[in-house]
Amino acid sequence: MNTVLREILFLLQPLCLVWLLLTAWLLRMLWKRLWRWSLLPVCAWVILTVVTCTALPSWLMAGLESQHELPTMEEMAGADAIICLGGGVEPSFKEPTGMHLMRGADRLATALSMAISGVAPVLVLGGAGYEHEGQYVSEADAVFANLQNYPRLSFEQISLGVCANTRDEALKVADLVEKRGWKKVLLVTSANHMPRAWATFKKAGVPVLPIPCHYMSSFHRVGEVDWLHMPYAGSLELFDSWFHEWIGTRLYQWRGWM
Structure with missing residues (x-):
């Protein structure tokens, strides 16, 4: 029935x-x-x-989603930073955490788990800005504001602020690469977005290693x-x-x- x-x-x-x-x-x-x-x-x-x-x-x-495979731990070894692109979080004034997890939240979960595990010493978050009462609230800032509740986190946290698009994120990271002399950064984003994101970061001069996540196709999920x-x-x-x-x-x- x-x-x-x-x-x-x-x-x-x-x-x-x-x-x-x-x-x-x-x-x-x-x-x-x-x-x-x-x-x-x-x-x-x-x-x-x-x-x-x-x-x-x-x-x-x-x-x-099949254009980039997840690298091995040996390939990720010695990475200078983890770059997590936006699209997984929306700032919220109602949620207890101060952020609303969206469809691409796997990006943030993947990047955080890698940073906590010590894969790289720096976590860089990108993301859009959300207008509220005439001001823009950064997606990345909302995440890092929540992380202040966990003072034992040992990795450095860098917010890219309000980013207009993927290229804007790439240019801001390229500036960090030049200033800090990074040789290898891990790029975390949705598997379907990775081909465009990887090519954009490479064009901007960022030495990226792709870390795809958030697989949406039923061909890449459990079940028939x-x-x-x-x-x-x-x-x-x-x-x-x-x-x-x-x-x-x-x-x-x-x-x-x-």
């Missing part, structure tokens, strides 16, 4: 309901042989079906891959993330940033 109820509730979700209604409308138009009028609905149905009912978004995402399924909002979100990186890469290449 619980399984049946769960399936019914799933079918009533907005995305699934829209897909069912569009399917019914399209079938009715085809039944009445309204070929010309059904062209646009067919296109809409195909796009929606491919993006939300198939494993194509996961397959595309896996292509990005469902090639066909009912409309799922997670597939739409996955495609959006892949498309964001695809557009971002083309834009960075056009601007000469990577």
Whole structure:
């Protein structure tokens, strides 16, 4: 009974309901042989079906996430700093920790665990700024403010402040590399973002070793891959993330940033 109820509730979700209604409308138009009028609905149905009912978004995402492998401990040895890109935390005035963990929080968890384990003596955090009452609150500053509750942490903490984008983070880190003479830094970011981030940091002159995390593709997660399924909002979100990186890469290449 619980399984049946769960399936019914799933079918009533907005995305699934829209897909069912569009399917019914399209079938009715085809039944009445309204070929010309059904062209646009067919296109809409195909796009929606491919993006939300198939494993194509996961397959595309896996292509990005597979470009960089996690290095060995021997390869990471002697690193001067850990660079964690933003996107995993949002400053919060309500959360007890002062920060709200977002979809990319694996970035922060990975970087913190490495810093606490002594992989490198310095942790550098990037991230965006969030406007509040006319002022910008830094994502990195919110994290480090919370870390002050743990005084026994031995690693140095550096905030990049408010960063406009990945290139801005790369340029600020490049300045630190020049001033401190760093020879090897570990770059932590989502696996799908790593190809663009790694190329951008290399172009800026930063000697980076990629540390990918936050794998989103179902091909890189526990469980079987469902090639066909009912409309799922997670597939739409996955495609959006892949498309964001695809557009971002083309834009960075056009601007000469990577």
